[in-house]
Amino acid sequence: MDSISSSKPRAVEIAVLILWLALAVGLVTSVATLSHAALPVSSTLVYSILAATFAVSAFFVYKISRGRNWARITYLILMLLGMFKTVPSLVSTIEHAPFSGTLSAADVVAQLVAVALLFTGASNGWFERRTP
Template structure:
């Protein structure tokens, strides 16, 4: 019998989905969003969302490779996110708040995945 999923994992997964929803909404709440060609926004968002959902679901079922991949991709995105946040701070609006909430959601979620008791969910089961 499989052990019950820890509350920390459920919270982390919920935070990751919150960050995903905010990232999908962000192009449409930006004041300059209308300048982008709509197909690029749709295709780019769809590909990113599918990859993210794939990883979140495998994190949810306890796959260690998904947890590590999610961490690495989050860390790789930090420089771009920091530049976007810096640019947005010059004219604060809803997009700035969206980036800040996404960063916070990822930070808390990843901490929950890599600290006890959440990290036990990713231990090999014999």
């Protein structure tokens, strides 16, 4: 494979950057929200689950940046499944905590934009060439 055809498309570079930023914003928002919440279980358990979730997400973003098509598809599926729980709660979150809710809504939109960029024509071709 020559260096020109194997270079990462700009859409993928932007998408990966957006995903890293969305991950960071999501982590900060989650920690800030949880720090003020009355938790029905141990805070250690909640923060452990949060850390594991973000570690898995970071793993997928890393693999996407390395051109792994399975990671791109898996991330898309997991993100869409997560939207079923996230999107309906955004309205009440925005009403009760406008800053945090708006930040969460922007995070969701950013992830949708990033995933859309990962499935554009140039991105599709790059992922298909990168898959062994």
